[in-house]
Amino acid sequence: MAKGSRLAEILRNYEADLLEDWLREQRASGTLRPELLSETELRAQSREFLNAMQQAAQGGNLTDITTPEWKNTRDLLARISSIRASLGFSPAETATFVMSLKQPLFTRLGKEMDGQNLEGLLGEIWTVTTLLDKLGLYTTEVFIESREQIIARQHEDLIELSTPVIQVWKGILAVPLVGTLDSARTQVVMENLLQEIVNTASDIAIIDITGVPTVDTLVAQHLLKTVAAARLMGADCIISGVRPQIAQTIVQLGAEFTGIRTKATLAGALALALRDLGLTIQ
Amino acid sequence: MTPPGNERVPIQSEDDIVRARRIARTYAQELGIGLTNQTKLVTAVSELARNVYVHGGGGTMQIEIVSNRGNQGIRLTFEDHGPGIPDINLAMQDGYTTGNGLGLGLGGAKRLVHEFEIESWVGRGTRVTIVMWA
Numbered sequence: 001m002a003k004g005s006r007l008a009e010i011l012r013n014y015e016a017d018l019l020e021d022w023l024r025e026q027r028a029s030g031t032l033r034p035e036l037l038s039e040t041e042l043r044a045q046s047r048e049f050l051n052a053m054q055q056a057a058q059g060g061n062l063t064d065i066t067t068p069e070w071k072n073t074r075d076l077l078a079r080i081s082s083i084r085a086s087l088g089f090s091p092a093e094t095a096t097f098v099m100s101l102k103q104p105l106f107t108r109l110g111k112e113m114d115g116q117n118l119e120g121l122l123g124e125i126w127t128v129t130t131l132l133d134k135l136g137l138y139t140t141e142v143f144i145e146s147r148e149q150i151i152a153r154q155h156e157d158l159i160e161l162s163t164p165v166i167q168v169w170k171g172i173l174a175v176p177l178v179g180t181l182d183s184a185r186t187q188v189v190m191e192n193l194l195q196e197i198v199n200t201a202s203d204i205a206i207i208d209i210t211g212v213p214t215v216d217t218l219v220a221q222h223l224l225k226t227v228a229a230a231r232l233m234g235a236d237c238i239i240s241g242v243r244p245q246i247a248q249t250i251v252q253l254g255a256e257f258t259g260i261r262t263k264a265t266l267a268g269a270l271a272l273a274l275r276d277l278g279l280t281i282q
Numbered sequence: 283m284t285p286p287g288n289e290r291v292p293i294q295s296e297d298d299i300v301r302a303r304r305i306a307r308t309y310a311q312e313l314g315i316g317l318t319n320q321t322k323l324v325t326a327v328s329e330l331a332r333n334v335y336v337h338g339g340g341g342t343m344q345i346e347i348v349s350n351r352g353n354q355g356i357r358l359t360f361e362d363h364g365p366g367i368p369d370i371n372l373a374m375q376d377g378y379t380t381g382n383g384l385g386l387g388l389g390g391a392k393r394l395v396h397e398f399e400i401e402s403w404v405g406r407g408t409r410v411t412i413v414m415w416a
Contacts, residue, residue, distance in 0.1 A: 216329055245317050245322075
């Protein structure tokens with residue numbers, strides 16, 4: 001069916017008309033978001049896509065967009081899709097960019113094939129619609145992929161960001177823990193803390209759990225292991241930010257924090273640490 | 283907004299444990315359960331949901347609002363179809379663990395809530411029901 005399609009010829013002969021018709025169609029679709037994408041950029045993207053598609057269609061293959069002659073078109077769509085993803089377009093809005101080309105192309109095909117048999121026209125429309133569907137779905141795939149990359153990066157950022165080790169005084173480190181303390185994060189915390197103990201030659205590390213909503217046996221175990229590891233490196237740990245409700249919960253849970261100094265507030269822990277080091281604030 | 287009185291939450295991953303905790307906290311807040319009991323309930327949920335995930339190979343947490351002589355409470359049922367617990371008394375003992383945890387999960391959870399019930403069938407699964415009154 002793809003053989004002998006007049007798509008390439010139509011794209012070449014009516015490039016300017018198609019571009020205008022298509023832009024009109026896109027404006028009418030209500031998915032343009034002029035606040036996110038300027039008319040100039042949209043025009044440039046649309047023209048580029050028509051060019052790429054024309055070149056690819058010349059090869060005669062209109063059914064398989066994974067082949068090398070469609071690479072330019074795919075790359076272009078991938079670029080447009082990730083630009084739009086970062087601008088805040090929805091996947092449907094991005095796919096509409098491609099799908100809205102159907103109407104102008106069908107109209108043009110109808111005019112061009114006037115007088116020819118109906119079967120031929122249906123065949124052309126079927127070829128073009130399948131092709132544009134594939135290209136439209138491709139933008140969605142790329143869109144989701146780039147979203148997933150953003151999420152993965154944010155997840156990594158979050159793990160790094162939420163586990164800073166701060167030197168609050170010479171010889172005193174503080175680790176403010178915020179959020180859910182799962183095994184992966186505890187590992188990062190422990191590594192960062194132990195490394196900083198070496199880097200700063202600190203004697204005391206304050207682990208603040210004010211921002212940890214739930215202290216269950218697993219969190220308790222993670223904390224105990226972190227304290228034990230720091231101790232092996234010669235640093236003493238103070239756990240601060242033990243709120244009243246957390247204290248009662250830990251007691252009933254039966255988790256033992258024996259031998260570990262704990263404080264209700266970070267300020268209290270800092271005062272204790274300064275006293276340990278024989279320092280006073282005047 | 284009052285949450286619907288009956289909900290079943292799947293527990294199939296670490297993230298589901300966090301979600302189960304958050305949902306339990308929302309219900310407890312809606313019922314006006316105090317901050318300390320909220321924290322205790324959420325901690326118990328954390329222990330039991332983790333048991334379902336780690337030992338039971340996944341399961342569900344059912345949430346119900348219950349009332350007794352005008353007093354409202356939240357009842358949570360944790361179910362899995364895992365290997366079951368051969369000796370419940372032993373499993374409830376502090377310090378007993380088949381994994382590498384602290385061995386305080388079941389006993390701790392029991393002490394944290396107002397009502398606690400455990401049933402287990404070897405080879406078929408385990409069901410733990412807890413209630414916290416407002």
